[in-house]
Amino acid sequence: MERVSETARITKATIDAAWRRRRPDLRLTIRDTECRGLALVVNPTGMAWAISWRPRGMDPKTGRRPAMRELVVGTPATHSPEQARAAAGKVKGDAKAGGDPSSNRRTAIEKAARDRAAIVEQLVDDYAEALPLRPKLRGKGSLRPGFISDEIANLRAAVTTMKVGKLSVSAIGGRELRALLTAEAKRPATARQRFGAVSRFLDWCQDEELIPLNPCLTVPKSRRPRTVDARSHHLSVIQLAQLWHAAGKAEADAEGSGFGPVHRDFARFLIAVPCRRGEAASLDWAHLNVTAGIWNLPGKLTKTGDPHRLPLPSLALDILKERHAAAGCPAAGLVFPSPRAGRAISTFSDIKTGLDKAAGLSGWRWHDFRRSFVTVLAEHGVAEAVADAMLNHRQAATRGGVLGVYQQARRVPEQEAAMRRWDELLTAAIKGRPDTVSAVVSFTGRR
Structure with a gap:
């Protein structure tokens, strides 16, 4: 290939004329008289702007000046002659200060590539896959699925709020x-959950060497969400009965609003059974003995991670x-599937809104x-330890500490008696007729 070198004050006209002169066997270099190098x-x-310079100092091995270096700083499509001269001046300034513009460019390119691979949305997906394999923050064992789904939901909501x-x-x-x-100042419980989810996500990013430090650690303690006071509100059996009837009324008055039989039954089941809403939403026929009236929850579906009968x-x-x-008497499958998606119900707020309106x-x-x-049963003589066992609590006064370690009795007969009383x-x-007590219910197949 023929190589031709010329000098000129490069202008737009110079660039246009040089482009017209191109041919397959020619490499034309026009050196700018206004900006040396x-x-x-x-x-x-194609065409490109190139800047040449000689590093400062002497090569310790040869005792001579280092060889000339060259760096492409753009093209006429990205840099006008004035912008190319400014870019060249910056490169020469870095070299004059003892830097290595070529090395700096490679470092910047590598950092940009790492940044593209560390986009938050993609990392959240990766974190969702890695989270089930991460150990619990306290205690032994793996994280329960319910915690994982809530954690990722809070993280995604926080990412949306932060717009990152x-x-x-x-x-x-x-x-x-x-x-x-x-944004979450008026919802302290939500703020705490989402800030915690972000902090744990950034801990994982730090472990993966994607960031040098979790920035949540730099937030002063005075600004971090504080623990929300424990709620003590409870309902009387009269109010629970009011909501029970409201579930039927909400279904009857639905008129396409989305409150159907599955929502009615789900709400009534939660009123009758002292379980968590997530446990009821994931209730599977495989975990039920309808004949004996027993629900066996596997540990992977409970908040504590402990199996529960x-x-x-x-x-x-x-x-x-x-x-x-x-449903055709299935052996397995969700008891309360979402009417449209067939997945576990998650529209808890919408169901509650329907109940509020109807009741x-x-x-x-x-x-x-x-x-x-537990409050109603305590008022009717049921022991606290029995009620705590039915709630599957781990850290309650009757089930935590030394007592919880040594006291492993399940007290099944007392639990069944308490449930009959509640019923x-x-x-x-x-x-x-809340002032009367109905006849004792017979639980077929129970001890």
Whole structure:
């Protein structure tokens, strides 16, 4: 290939003329008279701005000046002659200061590649796959699926609030975290959950050497979300009966609003059974013995990670038997599938809104049903240890510490008696006679 070198003050006209002169066997180099070291290199298929310089100092091995270096700083499409001269001046300035512009360029390119691979949205997906394999923060064993799904949901919501989904994880700093805390200032429990989810995600990013330090650690303790005071609100059996009837009314008045039989049965099941809403949503026919009236929850579906055996009241059994028959008596599958998607119900807020409207009752939460269960039973003589066992608590006063280590009795007969008592009280309230106690319910197949 023929190589031609010329000098000229490079202008737009110079560039246009050089492009017209290109041919397959020619490499044309036009050196700029205004900026020493800057040249326009014209090849058969393109043009580029190149800057040449000689590093400062002497080569310690040869005792001579180092060889000339060359770096491409752009093309006429990206840099005008003035911009190319400015870029060349920066390169020469770095070299004059003792730097290595070529090495700096490679470092910048490598960093850009790492940043592209560390986009937050992609990392959240990777984290969701890695999270089940990470050890629990406290204790032994693996993380329960319910925690994992909640953790990822809180993380994705926080990413949306901070508007960092399309950015590199290194872009998350104090400003983004303050934006998250400010947005959730009126919801302290939500703020704590989402800030915690972000912090644990960034811990993982630090472990993966994607960031040098978790920026959540730089947020002063005075600005971090504080532990929310434990809730103590509970409902009377009269109020629970009111919500029970409201579930039927909400279904009857639905008129396409989306509150269907599955939502009615789901709400009534939570009123009758002292379980967590996520446990009810994931309830599977394979975990039920409808004939014996027993629900065996595997540890992977409970908050504590401990398996749980729970006797069921007749109110819940009536719901389950009807749904089981309507579904064709399946051996497995969700008891309360979402009507459209067929997945576990997750529209808890929408269901509650329907109940509030139908009952004219507000200010309650789903978790209040569990507090109502133990409170009502305590008022009717059921031992706290029995009630705690039925809630599958691990850190309660009757099940934590030394007592929890040594006391392993499940007290099954007492649990079944307590559930019968609960069934009697709730049934009486639903039937409009809360001051009376209905006949003892017979649980077929129980001890």
